[in-house]
Amino acid sequence: MNITKIKLPSKLGLDTEIHYVGMFKDITQQKQQEKQLMDLATRDRITGLLNRTVFIEQLNLAINASSSSQPEFCVLIVNLDNFYKINDALGHSYGDRVLKMAAQRLEQTISPNFTLASLGGDEFGILLPPHVFTPLNIFNIKRLCEKLLSELSRTMLLDDLDLCLSASIGAAIYPDNGYDSESILRSADSALQHAKSNGKNTFQIFNRAVKTHSPASLSIENEINRAIVEKEFILYYQPKFNTRTNQICGVEALARWPDGNQEIRSPAQFISVAEANNAIIPLTRVLIEVCCQQIKQWQQKGIKLNGRVALNLSAIHFQRSDLIEDLTNYLQKYQISGDTMELEITESVMMNDPEFALQQMLKLKRLGFTIALDDFGTGHSSLSYLKQFPIDRLKIDRSFVIDIEKSEQDRNITATIIRLAKYLNIDVVAEGVETEAQSYFLHVMGCDVVQGYFFSKPLPCDQLEKFIEQTKVLINHPKSN
Numbered sequence: 001m002n003i004t005k006i007k008l009p010s011k012l013g014l015d016t017e018i019h020y021v022g023m024f025k026d027i028t029q030q031k032q033q034e035k036q037l038m039d040l041a042t043r044d045r046i047t048g049l050l051n052r053t054v055f056i057e058q059l060n061l062a063i064n065a066s067s068s069s070q071p072e073f074c075v076l077i078v079n080l081d082n083f084y085k086i087n088d089a090l091g092h093s094y095g096d097r098v099l100k101m102a103a104q105r106l107e108q109t110i111s112p113n114f115t116l117a118s119l120g121g122d123e124f125g126i127l128l129p130p131h132v133f134t135p136l137n138i139f140n141i142k143r144l145c146e147k148l149l150s151e152l153s154r155t156m157l158l159d160d161l162d163l164c165l166s167a168s169i170g171a172a173i174y175p176d177n178g179y180d181s182e183s184i185l186r187s188a189d190s191a192l193q194h195a196k197s198n199g200k201n202t203f204q205i206f207n208r209a210v211k212t213h214s215p216a217s218l219s220i221e222n223e224i225n226r227a228i229v230e231k232e233f234i235l236y237y238q239p240k241f242n243t244r245t246n247q248i249c250g251v252e253a254l255a256r257w258p259d260g261n262q263e264i265r266s267p268a269q270f271i272s273v274a275e276a277n278n279a280i281i282p283l284t285r286v287l288i289e290v291c292c293q294q295i296k297q298w299q300q301k302g303i304k305l306n307g308r309v310a311l312n313l314s315a316i317h318f319q320r321s322d323l324i325e326d327l328t329n330y331l332q333k334y335q336i337s338g339d340t341m342e343l344e345i346t347e348s349v350m351m352n353d354p355e356f357a358l359q360q361m362l363k364l365k366r367l368g369f370t371i372a373l374d375d376f377g378t379g380h381s382s383l384s385y386l387k388q389f390p391i392d393r394l395k396i397d398r399s400f401v402i403d404i405e406k407s408e409q410d411r412n413i414t415a416t417i418i419r420l421a422k423y424l425n426i427d428v429v430a431e432g433v434e435t436e437a438q439s440y441f442l443h444v445m446g447c448d449v450v451q452g453y454f455f456s457k458p459l460p461c462d463q464l465e466k467f468i469e470q471t472k473v474l475i476n477h478p479k480s481n
Contacts, residue, residue: 044118055117250307338368398432
């Protein structure tokens with residue numbers, strides 16, 4: 001070690017001198033290490049901005065700092081439109097450079113009094129604290145959003161490439177749009193999704209007049225949020241049957257919510273509320289984890305489903321770039337493969353942004369998932385989508401099955417769907433089968449896989465295990481004369 005000598009009082013010896021110099025160097029190194037650790041804990045690796053954890057801490061400080069004279073503050077969530085195209089076309093190194101440039105432009109545009117953070121991926125958060133915000137500043141918020149959008153839309157020069165991006169912004173105001181950090185972020189994100197649905201490259205301030213809340217709706221929202229945190233949601237499993245082999249050929253996982261009074265709430269009682277209040281993402285994450293954990297348990301027990309476990313994805317979650325990361329993390333956590341699961345989506349996910357939907361599906365396929373198009377025939381998507389997208393299975397909606405015995409039109413529509421799927425080499429499943437006659441009609445039309453109460457209602461996992469072990473289902477179709 002090179003030691004720089006310093007003059008010390010004569011009564012101190014050389015050993016003491018060396019000790020002090022070494023101690024100063026040790027302290028310097030320790031301080032540097034502490035700073036590095038602090039940066040890792042508080043800063044985003046790519047942009048160098050504060051991370052989501054610190055941003056939430058700042059929100060909580062703003063809530064505590066609000067007073068009768070300065071009761072309000074504003075939160076903006078900024079999301080780059082179609083950022084995935086940069087990563088897909090140019091690679092993640094270019095994507096990281098774009099994020100850095102976007103962060104710099106945001107930082108240069110806002111006031112030093114504001115808090116700017118990376119919320120993960122291509123999303124940024126901006127906090128306008130109570131001491132700079134008043135109800136008269138709504139106009140200024142709009143001007144700020146317009147300025148941010150203008151700055152982000154300026155051409156970015158990367159090497160020899162000129163890139164043109166746009167962004168969408170959602171804004172929410174405390175306490176009108178939420179009483180804690182989680183709810184205010186949820187409101188801002190809801191406004192962001194509204195901005196994106198309005199064509200992107202725009203901003204939306206959360207509109208309380210549009211989203212009015214009754215005490216009853218507020219109560220269910222709070223219950224849902226609490227239940228998500230405490231992971232109260234569970235899955236029931238409805239078997240699918242192959243009418244040709246008379247065997248179970250997989251199950252569909254269906255969300256359920258025990259209410260604590262020996263009652264089980266169905267999805268109709270909470271899914272729409274979760275979607276409307278932006279709680280569907282954390283709720284879906286809970287359900288994905290429950291599903292992966294259950295699959296692992298069945299593998300350890302040696303229980304075979306002779307097929308995959310199908311799980312519904314909300315359109316909102318499907319359209320998020322971090323869906324792939326969520327699924328990958330849970331597959332790795334429980335050491336299972338994507339080829340144990342099927343993801344059910346609706347037609348709307350293909351209509352909103354077809355190019356993104358295609359790339360998202362291809363990524364899911366690479367993880368081993370199969371993709372089922374749920375409620376087929378009830379939406380408005382083009383049939384050309386069946387050729388364009390890597391769909392593995394169509395699910396015929398129960399609205400066509402329920403009157404299949406009496407309605408020639410429903411029979412014709414159902415038969416056409418089945419033939420179309422076969423021409424495109426896509427499997428087909430009929431749901432909502434409740435009678436033997438319905439099962440028979442579907443069988444002779446060429447639909448071999450069915451599910452519904454005629455075969456089994458949705459079952460909790462323990463009952464499903466007994467059903468698989470104890471019951472050998474033989475379907476005796478009526479023979480035609």
